[in-house]
Amino acid sequence: MHQLFIIFIAAVLVNNFVLVRFLGICPFLGVSKRIDTAVGMGMAVIFVMSLASVGTHLVYSFILVPHNLQILEYAAFVLVIASLVQFVETVLRKTIPALYQALGIYLPLITTNCAILGLALLNVIKGYNLIQSLVFAIGAGAGFTLALMIMAGIRERLELSDIPQSLRGIPIALIVAGILSMAFLGFSGLVKL
Amino acid sequence: MESIFLPSILWLAALGGLFGVILAWASRRFAVEEDPRVDRVLEMLPGANCGGCGYPSCREFAQAIVEGKTTPGACVASNSEMVLKISRLVGLKVEEQRTPMVAVVHCQGGKKQTTELFDYEGIEDCRAAVLLFEGSKGCVYGCLGLGSCVNACPFGAISMGSNGLPVVDDNLCTGCGICVTVCPKGIIELIPKEQKIYLACSSHDRGRKVKDVCTVGCVGCGICAKVTPEDGIQMRDNLPEIDYQKNPNLVLAVHKCPQHCFVDKVKVRAKVAIGTDCNGCGQCKQLCPMGAIDGEPGERHTVIREKCVGCGICVLACPQKAIFTMGAVGYVKD
Secondary structure (H helix, E strand, O other), X not given: OHHHHHHHHHHHHHOOOOOXXXXXXXXXXXXXXXXXXXXXXXXXXXXXXXXXXXXXXXXXXXXXXXXOXXXXXXXXXXXXHHHHHHHHHHHHHHHOHHHHHHHOOOHHHHHOOHHHHHHHHHHHHHOOOHHHHXXXXXXXXXXXXXXXXXXXXXXXXXXXXXXXXXXXXXXHHHHHHHHHHHHHHHHOOXXXX | OHHHHHHHHHHHHHXXXXXXXHHHHHHHHOOOOOOHHHHHHHHHOOOOOXXXXXXOOHHHHHHHHHOOOOOHHHOOOOOHHHHHHHHHXXXXXXXXXXXXXXXXXXXXXOOOOEOEOOOOOOOOOHHHHOOOOOOOEOOOOOOOOOOHHHHHOXXXXXXXXXXXXXXXXXXXXXXXXHHHHHOOOOOEEEEEOOOOEEEOOOOOOOHHHHHHHEOOOOOOOOHHHHHOHHHOEEEEOOEEEEOHHHOOOOHHHHHHOOOOOEXXXXXXXXXXXXXXXXXXXXXXXXXXXXXXXXXOOOOOOEEOOOOOOOOOHHHHHOXXXXXXXXXXXXXXOO
């Protein structure tokens, strides 16, 4: 239990996927203009990450390892994640239209996101079991949401600030992202893993 | 090497095949039946997602049309051709058509014409500026010129002119009314598209006060109300109110207004000419408010072209139908 908690905290703060590992930068800049879209995207990422970590873990430990095919992990994981997201999208649309409305537009964006693949690969590297993978995934998703929301909050304020013409838009967003990333380095001593 | 080559291909192919089958099954098992007309209606809609119809996006609106909850005419950016096409597609009877509207800005006090109370250096948005002493402009009714309407227009129909006042492009404006709600001064209004003349001032102040802050503001003299026939203009709180329902002849108001507060979108109005049918009855000479018709009784009258403004009053009055205009728009009634 203690270890699971540490994995979670480490994934949210210390090794934040976006700000420390630099995974999933594309939605970090793309969907961080407004807080409500950032929250939607974050929830979708948590959802997909949890599913993907379980899916990839099963494929890895029951198909790849027994046949000594660890070399295939990249290709197999991409396949699993893409199919899984597509499958969930189809099912959600039919069964829970409300949830589909909320997550729907973000799901295809996440399918090919490097943060998800990164998560699956990190699970393997760290040798987590199923429960640990799931906790790590939820933590990573929460960390992603946190980063996205902080960024969106700052960018909403930037909209109203007097920024030099040449820095408006993406340039100032990149500068802010850099400063945020440096700030998150402050968490590096929080837990030892 | 070979020991890993074949199994790799086989296992990956097997995985891919398995997922493919599952997805194919899922797409059938969980297929959501959607009316194909929704997509076709959506294609015909303007697609600006302006929300003027009351639905969050054009897609929801299309869905509602197909389900019969609303009619295509509810789209504020619609034109008659589009309404007709959609109605035909979903099997609706064509309803009465909406008069096309366009937005006009009831202010022409630009930077040169008006005074400023102070330098505003806050957020570049009228809605923010108005929080500070009703904005920096001397006239509390006037346009602040920070372009909230320009940014809000989903059709790109409003641009900021060089004098710091928004300019509406009639060809792009769909009359959705978003700018009307955005403007904190409430000086944008929708008027029927075929009406070419509007009042470009919103000041309810008395003449003296207006003249202190603006050189083109309405002083409330009421001349326009007097010269406009059929009570087309009525004075209310020191400001003329145009009743577009009556389709009044506003050309005279444009020319008689001492402050030049009216804007005529028709830049050059066609002047009248008197044909050979004229028997010199003199009715037109009497009626012409500009004194632009000359002639002796019993002889063919002539038009003093410098004085004629093209109001068309004489055209309607001539018993011989000898007076005509060419290419005139906006005021000649059938």
